[in-house]
Amino acid sequence: MTVNRDEILNALVADNLVSDPNGARGRLLREAARLFRDKGYERTTVRDLAAAVGIQSGSLFHHFRTKEEILKAVMVETVRLNTALMRAAADAADTSRARLRAMILAELESIVGQTGEAMAVLVFEWRSLSDAPREEVLALRDIYEQLWLDVLEALKAEGAIEADPFIVRRMLTGALSWTVTWYRPDGGLGLEDLVDQVMAMMRLASR
Amino acid sequence: MTVNRDEILNALVADNLVSDPNGARGRLLREAARLFRDKGYERTTVRDLAAAVGIQSGSLFHHFRTKEEILKAVMVETVRLNTALMRAAADAADTSRARLRAMILAELESIVGQTGEAMAVLVFEWRSLSDAPREEVLALRDIYEQLWLDVLEALKAEGAIEADPFIVRRMLTGALSWTVTWYRPDGGLGLEDLVDQVMAMMRLASR
DNA sequence: CAATACCAAGCAAGCGCTTGGTTTGTAAAC
């Protein structure tokens, strides 16, 4: 990887697209992501959220107008960050096959790494968003998805994959995001190994 | 398929392992599954559940002691039914490859078919179950999962797949259950086509 | 001396669930 995670994050923070993780807002969003993943959005109360950052529940509404706005912010910022990370990962590879591998690794890193809580929220809590904000998040996600479709279409053109790129991506989305429910980085299986397994499953091995 | 769905269902009903879909309890569980999938368990109130079957909210507690017990019943009965269906699908095929194909088809049929609501609940709402009932459901699910591991291990031994069977199954779980979020049977893509795509993705085609 | 960040207190609404009593289905007793 030529561009590292922190550089990308800082650039987004500078553009006000993502909250500074060290600021009050950023800290709250991180705790919110953790709570939303662990207990679900509905089971998490504003009192839980407030306690997690050490303030009174009413004080939350100085930073966010509603509880739902917190959920939306978690999702929006997560998509933005991951789109940037994914683009960087894709750009750094020079063959389609290497590009797919890099993207799978990047997505798994997001899922099991620091933004894992937020990624899980993105996967499991979209139903808790009401229509308008959901559409907003989905629109952002489309940009992210297009990065995947580009590389999968290239692989299809090369004959490296046989199935429809669109469907392959949807299957990959499910397969990779499902790892949040079972993969533990401290187990015997490293992240790179896991990527190898995914590539092997699609018979695209050759690390 | 030599054994059809209704036969299997009736056998389970006769053994009291699954509620009669026409009975009061069965109807409630079906409506509960639909509501839980559409709005999530937490957002679904006992008043919603009662209204869906046309009774007062208090009357629910004549059939179930708590709201959580309804969720558990939905999950338990769904796993039981699908284990039976999956076993039948597996037994009817004679090669490992055909068996995997039959099982993928069976799982997709469960996901997009009549029990689809309940399957989605099983996937997305496990976090809403408290510890003890969750362990119970997971224990039942292990039986179901073993059916998959058996056929994947056979395929591995035959050299038809390259990756670890355990990991392949987890990837398949994610990929297939994720279809609930996007696949619509009335679109251009039929279920058999979708299975073909999955097999093609694993380079196991040859319908 | 504003503006920002927070606290203490509490309100209105909605939640799961309980209660006491009525209707309905079923089958034995007469």
Add this chain to the structure above:
DNA sequence: GTTTACAAACCAAGCGCTTGCTTGGTATTG
């Protein structure tokens, strides 16, 4: 073949609690 008995199914009402959010005021900071 009507009556009696009784449990299962349900209703109407509401209790106690938690929820998201508001309000009016007080520190803190540049």
